[in-house]
Amino acid sequence: MGKLRDAGASKKVRERTRTKDQAPLNCIHPEDYWTPPTHVLPSSTTTTATPTPPEKPSVTTKGHIGWGLPMVTALTAVVTVQVQHTVGSTHELQEHVGGSLALDIVNSSWLQCILAAATWYIIGMAITELLDLIGNKNR
Numbered sequence: 001m002g003k004l005r006d007a008g009a010s011k012k013v014r015e016r017t018r019t020k021d022q023a024p025l026n027c028i029h030p031e032d033y034w035t036p037p038t039h040v041l042p043s044s045t046t047t048t049a050t051p052t053p054p055e056k057p058s059v060t061t062k063g064h065i066g067w068g069l070p071m072v073t074a075l076t077a078v079v080t081v082q083v084q085h086t087v088g089s090t091h092e093l094q095e096h097v098g099g100s101l102a103l104d105i106v107n108s109s110w111l112q113c114i115l116a117a118a119t120w121y122i123i124g125m126a127i128t129e130l131l132d133l134i135g136n137k138n139r
Helices: 001-016 064-087 102-105 108-137
Strands: none
Touching: 001 108, 102 108
């Protein structure tokens, strides 16, 4: 990067010291948009920076919490829906625009459990990812 800055600085100095009658190089040869500097830059494969040490494995929320929290939230939702259905606190629909098949799906306790489990599993995964993101920012 330093060599590039030096090349740019030397080009500016040459442009300032040029006489007013002198035309810029790219006006003489318009096909030459950019001419490379005369000195050679190091190849991009060689780095002068100090190598970074490999990352140490750290304890993150991806362990047991990574799959445990979503599963716990999903199972809690299933139990809650089943308890509400057995107690009788839920009301069943008598009519549905989608017909009798849609009415059976809406009133089915097991499909309600599956929907609740899927919804709360996704919410649990989002919470886990958020915790992991917050944990990574603190490092």
